[in-house]
Amino acid sequence: MNRVLGIVRTHLADRWSWIIFPWLILSISFVTNLIIVKLIGDSIYSGGLASIYIYMMVIGILSVAQTFPFIIGFSVRRRDYFLGTTTTITVISALSAIVICLLGYIERKTDYWGVKLHFFNIEYLTDGPVLERLWILFVLMIHLFFLGFTISCIHRRFGRNGLFFFFIVLAIAFTISVYLITSYHKWNAIFDWFGDISVIELSSGLFICTLIYVGVSYLLLRRATV
Amino acid sequence: MTISMDDSRPIFVQIAERIENDIIEGSLPEESQVPSTNQFAAFYQINPATVMKGVNLLVDQEILYKKRGIGMFVASGVREKIMEKRKEHFYEQYIVTMVREAEKLGITVDQLSEMIRRGDKT
Amino acid sequence: MSNVIEINGLTKTYGKVTAVDNVSFKIQEGKIYGLLGRNGAGKTTLMHMITAQLFKTSGQLKVFGEEPYENNRVLSQICFIKEGQRYPDNFRVSDVLKVSQLIFPNWDQELAYSLITQFQLPLKRRVKKLSRGMLSSVGIVVGIASRAPLTIFDEPYLGLDAVARSLFYDKLLEDYAEHPRTIILSTHLIDEVSQLLEHVLLVDKGKLILNEEAEDLRGRATTVAGESSKVEGYLAGKEVIHREQFGGLVSATVMGQLTVKDRDQASKLGLELSPVSLQQMVVHLTNGKIDREAGSTR
Numbered sequence: 287m288n289r290v291l292g293i294v295r296t297h298l299a300d301r302w303s304w305i306i307f308p309w310l311i312l313s314i315s316f317v318t319n320l321i322i323v324k325l326i327g328d329s330i331y332s333g334g335l336a337s338i339y340i341y342m343m344v345i346g347i348l349s350v351a352q353t354f355p356f357i358i359g360f361s362v363r364r365r366d367y368f369l370g371t372t373t374t375i376t377v378i379s380a381l382s383a384i385v386i387c388l389l390g391y392i393e394r395k396t397d398y399w400g401v402k403l404h405f406f407n408i409e410y411l412t413d414g415p416v417l418e419r420l421w422i423l424f425v426l427m428i429h430l431f432f433l434g435f436t437i438s439c440i441h442r443r444f445g446r447n448g449l450f451f452f453f454i455v456l457a458i459a460f461t462i463s464v465y466l467i468t469s470y471h472k473w474n475a476i477f478d479w480f481g482d483i484s485v486i487e488l489s490s491g492l493f494i495c496t497l498i499y500v501g502v503s504y505l506l507l508r509r510a511t512v
Numbered sequence: 513m514t515i516s517m518d519d520s521r522p523i524f525v526q527i528a529e530r531i532e533n534d535i536i537e538g539s540l541p542e543e544s545q546v547p548s549t550n551q552f553a554a555f556y557q558i559n560p561a562t563v564m565k566g567v568n569l570l571v572d573q574e575i576l577y578k579k580r581g582i583g584m585f586v587a588s589g590v591r592e593k594i595m596e597k598r599k600e601h602f603y604e605q606y607i608v609t610m611v612r613e614a615e616k617l618g619i620t621v622d623q624l625s626e627m628i629r630r631g632d633k634t
Numbered sequence: 635m636s637n638v639i640e641i642n643g644l645t646k647t648y649g650k651v652t653a654v655d656n657v658s659f660k661i662q663e664g665k666i667y668g669l670l671g672r673n674g675a676g677k678t679t680l681m682h683m684i685t686a687q688l689f690k691t692s693g694q695l696k697v698f699g700e701e702p703y704e705n706n707r708v709l710s711q712i713c714f715i716k717e718g719q720r721y722p723d724n725f726r727v728s729d730v731l732k733v734s735q736l737i738f739p740n741w742d743q744e745l746a747y748s749l750i751t752q753f754q755l756p757l758k759r760r761v762k763k764l765s766r767g768m769l770s771s772v773g774i775v776v777g778i779a780s781r782a783p784l785t786i787f788d789e790p791y792l793g794l795d796a797v798a799r800s801l802f803y804d805k806l807l808e809d810y811a812e813h814p815r816t817i818i819l820s821t822h823l824i825d826e827v828s829q830l831l832e833h834v835l836l837v838d839k840g841k842l843i844l845n846e847e848a849e850d851l852r853g854r855a856t857t858v859a860g861e862s863s864k865v866e867g868y869l870a871g872k873e874v875i876h877r878e879q880f881g882g883l884v885s886a887t888v889m890g891q892l893t894v895k896d897r898d899q900a901s902k903l904g905l906e907l908s909p910v911s912l913q914q915m916v917v918h919l920t921n922g923k924i925d926r927e928a929g930s931t932r
Contacts, residue, residue: 289710292736299729300722355720360737361685361712363704508704511688512720519828520909524848548813557803558829559666560811562849 289362294482296353303345304378316405329402331409338382342427346375346434350442355512364507372500375431383423387416414485422489429492432499438469439506454468523558527566532575532594535586542591546576546584637696638784638816639684644693646679653679655840656693659928661816663783666830668848669820671837672920677820678717680837681786685714687790697784710739713782715773717789721761728757730772731779738780745809746779748859752801766793774802778809791826794913803830828912836928838920847911855915856892859885860905868903876918887918 298304315334339465349371390406398404406412412419441449467473471494483491517523534540549567553560567584575590613626614624639661646654654676661667671677682688683695686702686709695701702708721730727750735741750757753771755764761772770792777785791799807830810817819827834851836844844851855875858865862884870887876887886909892900900907910918919926 288736289706292733296722296725296729296733299726299733300724302724324874352722356722356725358687358718359714359719360734361687361709361714363706363709363739365704366706391792509689511682517829519911519913520853522831522852524849550807553807553811555803556829557800557807559832560807561665561832561847562829565849 289366290370290373293353293357293362293367294374296357297349297371300352303348304374308338308341308382311341311458319403319405320399320401321402323401326400329398329404330352331404333408335386335407335408339426339430342375342379343430343434344370346431346436350435350438354442354507354510358512364510365504368504368507371435375428375435379424379427379431382422382427386421386423387412390419397457409483418485418489422485425489425493425496429496429499432496432503436499436503436506438504439510442510443506517558523562524566524569527552527556527558527563528569530547531566531570532598535575535591536594536598540586542586542588545582546586550585598619635664637661638698640694640699642694644680644683644695645691646676646683647689647691652840654683657837657840657842659835659842659845661818662833663816664814665832666810666817666819667833667835668827668831669818669835669837670822670824670916671804671822673822675822675837675920676840677822677837678788681716681788681818681820682715685709685712685786687714701846703710711783712786713738713777713780713784714786715777715788715790717792719773723760723762725761726758727755727761727764727772730776731757732762734776734780738782740781740783742779742781746775749778749805752805753798755932766792767795767798770794774805778805781809781813781815784818784822785818788820789822790819791821791823799826803827806830824916825913835911836916836919838926842928843919843926844916851915853909854891854913855887855889855910855918857885857887857908857910858900858905859908860903861885864894864903868900868905873914876921887915889915 311449312335315332315337317330319330319334324471353371354367357370358364386406390412393404393406398407414422437449437452440452444451467476517526531540531546535542540546546567547555549560549563552558552563552567556563567576571584574587575594576584578586580585586620611613611621611624614621637660639659641660642658644654644657645652657676657680666710669677669680679688683690684697684702686704689703695709698711700708701711706730731743731746731750734746735743753775755768755771755775761769764772771794773787774790777787777790791802794802799831803826806817819830821827828848834844834846834848835842845872857876858868860868862879862882862885865884869888873889874886875889878885891909897907
């Protein structure tokens with residue numbers, strides 16, 4: 287147990303990357319939006335909240351190279367490294383979801399900061415009840431983190447060439463899908479399907495994806511060397 | 513401080529010799545306590561197991577003896593004993609080598625003894 | 635005494651390159667071992683396998699009686715200070731200590747801070763910004779304060795000055811005396827550490843070529859010098875590990891204790907005999923000119 291905490295401590299020792307930067311980026315994004323909204327004098331539905339989420343994917347990519355060699359070098363099990371990392375991102379995602387939810391509440395109470403800036407309230411995503419809102423905000427973050435983490439694990443396990451091969455396969459798969467959808471005239475059906483999806487369905491789908499990433503990245507790390 | 517040991521001879525033998533020297537020179541009087549293994553190890557920066565081996569060599573020769581729970585002590589009457597042992601070595605170690613070297617340099621036995629008498633005065 | 639490490643026929647290959655070649659040895663509890671050999675001899679690969687950071691190609695490997703891979707009963711008892719240990723970019727020296735406290739079960743924080751002071755390490759500085767010597771000192775502090783039952787130092791004193799090296803030997807011996815454990819010092823520079831070692835493992839080109847008590851090795855090799863015709867005759871039937879020609883003179887180093895008869899013979903032939911230091915013996919054994927396997931002299 288202590289060893290898992292050691293991993294959490296290792297990640298969070300980098301306060302700048304994990305805590306300060308994401309919120310700093312979000313603040314800058316928020317302030318920029320405020321200025322723009324003042325200048326144009328019209329209401330804005332901002333997408334600025336995405337910045338913190340994209341940032342978390344980058345952290346997912348970076349954290350493997352930053353901490354894995356160090357932790358394995360200190361003779362810790364790969365499994366403990368994995369548990370510690372999962373604990374860290376779970377806690378961070380949960381806390382972030384709560385804070386964003388609270389800010390969204392303030393946003394609504396202050397009549398969108400008095401200038402009609404919709405920053406922490408995203409249409410569709412945060413329209414539902416509180417628990418649903420918390421859940422989607424949480425899942426989005428942990429999903430993006432593990433997406434980045436898994437890509438980085440491919441690199442760790444199979445090196446640069448492995449990562450290259452992975453993206454080639456991905457590109458081919460994507461091309462074939464697009465070709466098939468076009469030739470069977472299924473684009474409308476797909477857009478309809480996406481349009482009908484509920485927030486709960488979306489978040490559950492992303493959560494299942496996350497679980498798959500978790501499984502895959504664990505299998506990759508088990509055979510990774512430093 | 514590091515007093516380096518000769519790395520081409522077993523160190524435990526050198527430890528035993530140093531303890532014997534201390535006994536002859538009187539810095540380790542008979543019935544006095546010998547420093548502990550760890551003290552030796554720390555002082556010379558050597559492995560404690562090596563020190564132990566050197567000390568045990570002297571225990572086997574009954575130069576040191578162990579007091580349970582206290583440590584190692586110099587046995588009574590061993591100073592004489594060590595000196596006797598050293599005298600035997602002295603001939604082998606110094607005289608034979610010296611005479612051989614003297615022959616090589618063409619120094620006669622008379623000249624050699626003259627030199628020894630001279631050396632005694634300084 | 636029980637064995638901390640048991641290795642049997644351990645091999646690691648990378649494609650066509652064999653980094654560790656059919657190596658077998660045992661490491662006993664409570665001793666200080668020297669894992670010696672030139673750079674690239676396979677020492678680091680061996681240690682990486684022992685600590686489950688690399689996967690073996692074949693052979694048997696038991697640490698504390700079990701396979702080390704993903705095994706906390708084994709891994710929690712090991713502290714391996716790698717020469718190329720990497721730290722996260724923003725890690726400070728103080729972070730290393732805080733994390734170590736959580737990772738190593740026997741960690742002594744008080745000792746760690748006292749060592750940090752003695753090695754004059756700046757607690758608040760980023761590990762990335764430390765000099766090579768300071769980085770080595772951080773490793774030494776972690777290695778000693780971890781009090782791990784199996785502590786492995788890989789090239790521990792790179793970049794350290796004489797004062798810091800001496801401090802390392804002092805602190806290591808002091809703590810080892812109070813808390814005996816198994817220590818492996820891996821280095822290509824045997825010179826200074828040789829006195830600390832109880833047992834020597836010498837690796838060359840992936841093979842284990844020497845596995846003996848350090849004390850048994852001191853004085854084991856002798857250099858014979860004299861006229862080449864006489865020396866050559868004298869060498870017959872002896873294990874020659876080094877030979878140097880200088881005009882009509884030959885100086886050869888032989889392994890194995892010389893008997894009284896050997897010495898008499900040398901004296902009659904007018905050959906000069908001189909003992910060889912452990913350091914010099916290792917240099918001769920690993921100069922790439924001889925093939926040898928551990929145990930061939932016994």
